[in-house]
Amino acid sequence: MKKITCIIRPAKLEVVKERLGRDGIKGMTVTYVNGCGLQKGSTAQYRGNLYEVNLLPKVKLELVVPDEVVEDIIAAIIMEAKTGEIGDGKIFIQNVEDAIRIRTGERGSISL
Ligand SMILES: Nc1ncnc2c1ncn2[C@@H]1O[C@H](COP(=O)(O)OP(=O)(O)OP(=O)(O)O)[C@@H](O)[C@H]1O
Ligand SMILES: [Mg+2]
Structure with missing residues (x-):
């Protein structure tokens, strides 16, 4: 079994959730989180002072699935x-x- 943790845009939750439902996913946990990546929370690539870290709202999905469906x-x-x-x-x-x-x-x- 593998745990897939994905951090996505809140605006994409609905389509990702629907797609995973159609693909027969059994269970998932969804958490509303804040985070940053390479741009340290800046929404434009070369804007802002990257020494400062801002956090943007994201959605975290966690799914535990059998190995053979991971890809x-x-x-x-x-x-x-x-x-x-x-x-x-x-x-x-x-x-x-x-x-x-x-x-x-x-x-x-079997318990998933
Ligand atoms: N190394 C990491 N560890 C933990 N969480 C991360 C990491 N990188 C990104 N995240 C989470 O993923 C969210 C989205 O990251 P993001 O897509 O901005 O990644 P990125 O590496 O900056 O890629 P991009 O250049 O496409 O923006 C972040 O807000 C954060 O919650
Ligand atoms: Mg980024």
């Missing part, structure tokens, strides 16, 4: 979230050791 989900997120402009966001992938459904005690990918 498809990454491709789907990119397809829906990309505008080609700075600030489109990022995707991080981590290994997940185990998962447990509290209601049934099921473990591993």
